[in-house]
Amino acid sequence: MNIQLQVLGHALRGVAEEMGAALIRSAFSANIKERRDCSTALFDERGRMVAQAEHIPVHLGAMPDAVAAVMEHDPSRKDVFVLNDPFAGGTHLPDLTLVSRTQVGFAVTRAHHADVGGLEPGSMPAASRTLDDEGVVVPPTRIEPGTLEALAVRMRNPDERLGDFRAQLAAHHLAEERVADLCARHGLDGVRAAMDELLAYSERVVRAGIARLPDGRFEATDVLEASEGELVIRATVTIRGEELEADFAGTAPQHDGNLNCPLAVTRSATYFVVRCLTDPDVPASAGAFSPVRVTAPPGSLVNARPGAAVAGGNVETSCRIVDVLFRALGRALPVPAQGQGTMNNVTLGNERFTYYETLGGGQGACPDGDGPSGVHVTMSNTLTTPAEALELAYPLRVRRHSLRRGSGGSGLHRGGDGVVRELEALEACRASILSERRVHAPAGAEGGDDGSPGRNVLNGEELPAKATVDLEPGDVLRIETPGGGGWGAG
């Protein structure tokens, strides 16, 4: 491969990473600045992703849709667009996404804001039934003077929203400058050629990786724990030579709750699995995904129609899609046992403050080692908010944050342990919990034991997997996250 192009490819990845650092370091939402729930990327002129600063896997396959949605509006050179509509380039509403033009293509930032309005503070309601319940829906919108201010006043804490928007805009200014620098040094054609080569390189690596997997057609199902009962997700994976297809026919229809997801999220989850099983180190670019095809029946849980509630789809259904795909491919090759399979979303707030966090749990054990404890296992990789940062900023107290020892499944290799986290309210507020694997335990593999399912407890009383409750000062919410499955008979 041409060395000059390789060097430029490095430089483009460096720009995406620098954008991410600028966003995190100047942001205001705890969820962005402490937990790093954000991603940044560069795209070429045709809307293909060429470089991404990888923070959150669920953003991986979902950002291209944002660029495609903006391209329909003929963006000009100085335009910046904002959007969050899950059915026009977004994922779920709190993920506010900005798209700008650079000299050769586009720059994108996606950040999970602390609140975007809607029924519940924090905009991650457990019981939403339509998209409008979840907050302000922003179709791709050109940012003009006053646009962001007008959006922010429809959300809680408009001042914090504007601070976060400014941090995102800073990353876009930086992308603009850096890409222009590269063009000045290497010429437009040089940068274009480097982008093409980056895409081709990733594609070669992933094709070679898929070719090493056995050909065949493999099926599996698993379930989500919706309030009204279990919802089936079914996947059929076909591997043929250098290409892989995942089809979700047989998956439950979209439902009246918020576990629906747009196809973009389903694609992200599929790309994630392909990445784990082919080359975990391949640079993230559209090339890496081109040998992968994802189909799902329109109107199903994993390809919902516009207007459906989706708050839990991005965070919970995405985890289960990964579980189903690993289970299907496990019929052909060694795969890890199931991890916690949930992000344990906890949102607290009132009209004065909003706070959102997700919690790690046990990773399923792998064919070659124990599963790590207390980590996000699939589509997230956000950090914890330090108790000291949390208590300095919010009327909350962390009572306990510890490993949930013994919750990982035993086996030749042990599943990772979940965690226990207790939050005490210091003023009256609402709490929403969106979680999974409270009934069905993460499964062990090849004779390994299952991990322990998770638990949600308020003042000693068990809550369901999805719950919205009022908290009074002194109330303690305790979340026990699931342990991962073990691998192999121990």
Add this chain to the structure above:
Amino acid sequence: MLGVDVGGTFTDAALIADGELRTAKVRTGERQEESVLAAAAAVGAEELERFTHGTTVATNALLERKGARTAFVATEGFEHLLHLRRQNRAHLYRLCEAHPEPLVQLDDCHGVRERMGPDGVVEPLDLASLATFDAEAVAVCLLFSFRDPSHERAVADEVARRLPSAHVVASHDVSPEFREYERASTTAADAYLGPRLAGYLRALGEHCREAGLPEPLVMRSSGGVATLEEAAAHASWALLSGPAGGVVGAARLAERAGFPDAIAFDMGGTSTDVCLISGGEAERSLERTIAGFAIRLPSVDVHTVGAGGGSIAWVDAGGALRVGPESAGAVPGPACYGLGGRRPTVTDANLLLGRLPPRLADGLDLDAAAAAQALGGLDPADVVRVVNAEMLRALRLVSVERGRDPRDLALVAFGGAGPLHACDLADELGIGTVLVPEAAGVLSAVGLAVGDERRDHVRSEVRPLSEVRSLPSEGTADVRYVGQSFELSVALGPNLAARFHDLHESRYGHADRDRPLELVAVRTADVRRGPALVLPSSGHGTAVGPAVVELGGATCWLPPGWVGVRDGGSWRLTKA
């Protein structure tokens, strides 16, 4: 003035006496204290005014996991802080990849009933709730001890009473700053490494006494120095002792040449350290990761790349040429050394490109045929381009990405391989001047000899800047907008707020001058300036690229279009 720097293969000494610089290199032996004395003797050290030492004992003990058996005491309910880290996994797509094993085992982590909050005591301390345990070292980290250390101090005292021979470290003494995991991780490393470093420094002190040398000062990660006793009390401060010396040396060399702003570029055999120098001082960072552990302490902001002259070139599955992180090391070394190396390294590529002499200054004959065989079909120019791309990323990271235009900076190249690559890198970055010391192989020891005596202090604040009545006149303030989590360091002095807004604007492209500011910490230092950098005044010459210039312990490559002027102890290379 004597500086002695211990590295993995060699121990270097630099002595400044009677306006002259003398240097020496000896092999590093099994016991570092003996190597230090041997190097001091080799350079003819006696009647010293000051002796400064850079050590890798703490770093190596961390990398090799040879610290003390350590226990950890935390607020009840937070005992597993070191194991939970910040919950992110080690690799996004390799699901079972593990973080480094914590320095304290799970069963050695204990809780104590108490609770501090942001505004003081929430639950009183109950010392009786602390279990009985045994350990060689103990790290104590209670929540909010950076606000009110009284509980933490009482627990540390109690542990010291129960275990009189244990090395006990309280987090507020090491790193009195918010974010409990990072503070706990720093404290655990400090306790874990303490007995080992203290033992070494004690032995070194005795050896020095016997040899009639003064007790050495120890270089700390921050670029400051400490007495043996101070250094032994807090081992985590010595984790970057070695690289700090090099950066100080580079800063002094650049300043002497008229460049207060520069980048230090130290390329060795297996890794490369780069650091921005601003106004004659190394840039400092407040937090970094060392061997996978968060260390929240001020340190010279050295960015390390896992590639150097000995790094091995290979082709990956997608057909891309890659260099490192695997290295041929000292044994077998590059193929051209003829010591059994068979795989292609950066040094082999440089030899084939005619950038190394057929015989090195230390008498080693280089085997071009072996280099050619090792490279096989690889183009040596491609190997150099790929490793340079890695270096460029690092150099951009410490300059462009910090809002500094590299065209305003000089590049100070040292280490065995730095001067070979420096001009190419300068070309790419638009840097007009490259400075190369004749003593390129021992600049770290020179930096130790001439470094300032600097003692750092930090005071945690975390309160509105508008409420702060008085501040020291010198030092830096860590400031952020209320609501942000990351701060920027601003020099103390008039117009602090305005200068913060300006810095925020230059760093992130925006400032909000109406938004209230928060003072996070105040950092001050007592500084006694070191001696002037003395370099030999003899030795003048010029070179016109393409040219190979041999230096003590390194080789310098001038590509076409570059000219070099030697002025005594250093070369100034400029683009013609």
